[in-house]
Amino acid sequence: MQTVVTMLILVAAFIYLVVKWMPSTVKQGLVVWISPYSPKLASALGAPASGCGSGCSSCGSCDSSTQTGVAQNQLADNVNKIIEKPVRFVRR
Template identity: 35%
Template sequence: MQNLIATLLLVLAFAYLLLKWMPVGTKEKIRMYSMSRFPAMEPLFSKLVKQTTGCGSGCSNCSSPSDDSCTNSLDVKPIKLIRKTSPQR
């Protein structure tokens, strides 16, 4: 029984991480497929989409006003890498 519970927890954790790191386009395809197969759950899928879109969600489509806490592409500063050279003998 403990093995079954542990396996179930691991599968749920893996599914959560998979959905969290999945590209937005793939998530949208899964959402559309699920909505077509289970139309009674459409309000749930719509609610999930509204919660996941916006600033910080990785969607790159921020629909909030520009004076919000979203970062614009102008606020991004490039990183300059400095390679250390080893002392020559």
């Protein structure tokens, strides 16, 4: 009996993990496919996630476009520094 309960807990945890980390396009397709059969489940899957652990810019605490622009500028600066240095090969 304990094995069955443990297996059910593990299956529930796996399903939660898959739904949590599923790409939004796949999740939207799943909602469209499931909605005729179970509207309550479809609305639960299609509900936007809230909180800090639900992805970038979901809590509205930062401007994600500014953050992305800053990160891209830093990456471009680092690449330029690497490219500017001449590569020297030393034979031994």
